[in-house]
Amino acid sequence: MNYFALTSLYRSLTRHKFYAVLNIGGLAVGIAVFFVLALYVRFETSYEKWLPDHHKIYVVQSVWNTPGSPQDGAYNSTMGSLFEQLKEDFPDIVGTRIRSGPGSVLRDGVATSESLAQVDPSFFEVFDLPMIRGDGKRALRAPTAVVISESTAHKYFGGTDPIGQTMTIVRGTPASFRVTGVFRDLPKNSDFDYSILILLPNITSDESWFHWGNRSLETYLRFDDPAAARAFAGKLKPFVDRRGVADLGENPSARFRLALLPLDRVHLEPEGQASSSKKMQVVTLGLVGFLAFLIAIVNYINLATARAGLRSREVAMRKVLGAHRSTLIRQFMGESMLTVAIAALVGLILSELSLPLINAAGGLSLSIPYTIAVPVLLALIVIGGTIAGFYPAIMLSRFSAAAVLASARTPGGGRTGTRIRETLVVFQFSLAIAFIIATSVLVAQIRHVRQSDLGFKRDGLLIIRSFRNEQIDDARGRALLASIRRIPGVTGVAIADSAAGGSGSDSSINVPLPGVPGKGPSLRKITTGAGFFDVYGARLLAGRVFDDAHGGDDMTNRAKSDGQNIVINRRAVGTLRFRSPEDAIGKTVGGDEPRTIIGVIDDMRFFSPRLPNDATYYLFRRDLSSGAVATVRFSGDPRSIVAAAQQIWRRTAPQVPFAGETADRRLDLFYEADDRAARLFGIGAGLAVLIGVVGLWGLASFNTQRRIKEIGIRKVLGASSPDIVKLLVGQFMRPVLIANLIAWPLAFLAMRTWLAGFEDRIALSPLYFIGATLFAIGIAVLTVIGQALRASRAAPSWALRHD
Incomplete structure (x- = not known):
């Protein structure tokens, strides 16, 4: 564009300030929306891509094909011994296991909760974490070695050199470890949240560790290229049929298979029966940003074509003075580019100003990477300017000079x-x-x-997950429960292996039906202690719930073959093929492990609203006091109840971190x-x-x-x-x-x-x-x-x- 064209644009904008503000303002807002949501999409799709060679890493998925079962679907976890079995059959594979979970560091007799992961010695061969101190590939050779994050090192050792220092780490029983490496803190665009790495113990006594279909930990494999990964994936079906027949029965791959999922897809891929909600959210928000930008471009075109008549005489005079149509097109396209450039600059400013508000509203930590933002803005200017200016430029340049100058009114594009x-x-x-x-x-x-x-009153409930710690034995668990019951405002305390919010275990079991061949439908199993239904306020539909008057309710000292009294939920009534809750009372199901239904309660939803509310049955163990989750019913200020429970916990079990939150x-x-x-x-x-x-x-x-x-x-x-x-x-x-x-x-x-x-x-x-x-x-x-x-x-x- 020459000086004359720039002057023309300046006069056009200043003569019609109102429309210039609408044009530039609309474009700026559209670009700002596009830019901010593009930052969100970029963040969500960047998970684990910070890892060197992330494209070579795959997680092994356990995929169940059992329609109607709560466990149907794909899970990013496997049985504990899977990697060992894979190594036996395929010695050349490179991989590692990660068992994440709660852990703690014991210092001066007080435990501090930390995110801890147990891994194989080959961990750093798969995950090349950026190291600050020490050599990652040599750091986990000793059984007592520990590798910690940068912030953990600063937290426990301050400015002193952590290498060679000792830490007492609790994962089961307390043990002393020596720091052999420090890795850089994991970024926010990562689903890995561990800050301490120790070696995975050699487990031989736990049957579930070797049972096919269990999900104890995550197994990761590393391949040189996608072709090698695909070739290995083709070997997994015969591997399952060969190794899994003892636990899964004949033709195990018909019900269960192993799959490989690239690491950089894990964040957006669903687990289990949940839909791909995360992926859909990211795509939808990206689409919203694009459409907002497109609407702004449409605005520009609309106003530019509507205002075309105001510049018709300018076009006519320039044609009379010798301007070619191509010259005019270049001028108007250039004006469009400049207008979009001004709007892009304003949009960038709006984005920077709005990011704190967007981060607060979305719980995010987005920031503008200018090394990427500038090229993106330049691309937006070129693309947006071309799209926005093309039709107005063509329409303006095609005005006939003679017709415009002879007309008493300015053209407006006509009916077209x-x-x-x-x-x-x-x-x-x-x-x-x-x-x-x-x-x-x-x-x-x-x-x-x-x-x-939800089938229960969610207000006034405190969920204490610390009872699941292995150091809380039955005696200490009963003492803690008794002390918590005495807190002013507490009206009831119950314990079970599951609780509101998805806390606790997630187990299901097939229940054979009388006269029906097969293993029967799969039901979720929840083992409860005394007072469970009273604390949750469960609605009884038929029969009764567990109580002390019926000794047969308590399974503490009884074998499964002796029979079990169970309570089922409303959804289990239809699943077990009963016509109504009343029809289910007194009936026995379960085959070799008979279960007699004594009561039916309304459904209680403990898990995500995106997951099916499964058919469930409840067992009763009066002495259940450890390895489970406590639920406390209270009235009054939640903060005071939590503080009182935490004080009791620290006094009674200081070596176990307190984990308690309201429902x-x-x-x-x-x-x-x-x-x-x-x-x-x-x-x-x-x-x-x-x-x-x-x-x-x-x-x-x-x-x-x-x-x-x-x-x-x-x-x-x-x-x-x-x-x-x-x-x-x-x-x-x-x-x-x-x-x-x-x-x-x-x-x-x-x-x-x-x-x-x-x-x-x-x-x-x-x-x-x-x-x-x-x-x-x-x-x-x-x-x-x-x-x-x-x-x-x-x-x-x-x-x-x-x-």
Whole structure:
């Protein structure tokens, strides 16, 4: 562009400041939304890519093909001895195991909880963690070696050299370890959260360690290239059939198989029966950012084509003076590029200013990497400028100089230009209405899962997971429970191997049915202690719950073959083929391990709303006091109850870190990801709708000004102000109404797919669609009516003299 062209652009922007602000402001907001959501997508898709050679690492998945079973699906964990068996059959493979879990460091008799992982000596051959001190590949050769993170080293050793220092680490029983290496703190874009690495013990006594289908830890393998990984994956089916037949029966690969999942896909891939909600969230938010940018571009095109007539005489004069059409196209394309460049700079500033708010709303820690941001902005300027400027440049450059100079009025693109602008308005409002529908459904579903009936009262519950620690034996567990019961405000304490918020074990078992061949349906099994149903306030549908009056309820000193009294939930009634809760009472199921149903309770949802609420049966062990989870029912201030329980714990078992949270907090962990996605979606969608509204307002303002003389003539011929308003508003409502025909199917398909990820979900009511349509119409009317009223009130004499 030459100096003349730059001067022309400057005069065009300064003569029509209002439209310049709308154009640049709309583009800037669209770019800011795109940029911020692109940062989120980049962060979520970068997990584990910080690891050197991450593309060579695969996690071994346990894949169950057992429809109707709670364990059906793929899991990123395997039995403990799988790697050892793989090494026996395939000696050349390179891999390691990771068993993560709670651990603690004992110092001065007080335990501090730390994230600890037990690994094989070959860990650093697979995961080449950046080391600060020591050699990773040699650091875990000794049984008492420990490798710690940089922050852990500073926490326990301050500024002194940690190499050679000793630490007392508790994972089961306390043991002394010597620090042999320090690795750099793991980044936030990692699902690995360990800060201490020790060697995995040689386990031979635990039968579950060798039982096919158990999931004790994670197994990782490293291959030189994808072809080698695919070749090895082809050997896994015969390996399962050869090794798993003893535990899984004939043809084990029909029900169970092993698969390899690339490490950089683990974060976005689902486990178990859950849908790929994380991946869908990332794709959806990326799409929102792209569409917000696209709506801003459409705004630019709309306003540029509408304003084309204002520059028609400029174009005509330049043609008369010898300018070629190609020269004019280059000028207007250059102006578009410069306009988008200004908007991109403003958008970058808006992004930087909004990131703290976005991070707070989404619980994120996004920042702008300028080494990447600048090239992306340049690409946006080129792509956005080309898309936004192409049609206006072609339309402006094709004006006939003679026709324009001879005409008493400036051209506006004719009927074709009007139809194109209407099409663009339809496109904008189709997206806007779809966004409004989606946002309302998102908010309604999140509110539903937070407020839905879980089958128990979630307020006033404290979940204490510390009882699962191996150092809490039965005697100490009973002493702790007795002390907690005496806390003022505590009304009940119960213990079980599962609790609200997904705490505890997750086990299921097949229950054979009388007269029905096969192993029977799979039910979740929960072992409870005294008072469990009273503490949770379970609703009894039929029969009774466990009590002391019936000695047969307690399984503490009884063999499974002696028979068990069980309580089942409502969902198990149909699963076990009973007609009603009352019909199930007194019936026996279980084959060689008879289970007599003594009661039926309503379903209690302890797990994620995205997972099925499984058929469940409950056992009773009165002396259950260790290796489980305690649930405390209380009234009053939760903080004081937690503090009192923590004080008792530190006094009675100081070598075991206290882990206690309210049930509300535990359940919130299930909702956090969806809450974050809903907030980000709402912000992005709201700004996208705002961009569309601003563009519509600018277009309405401009078109109304172009029709001042027409309005004056209509008023002279007898049209009233309401007639003029009805005419102008009606013409703008037509594309908005047409937009619903596109928006409704799009929103329906998208929301039906998203809601399918929830087992407990709202109905996709027509009210969401009707409400969004009315809201969009209301916005459009309010946007246009101000311009229409002002035009309708103008005196005809002034309107006819208007130029």
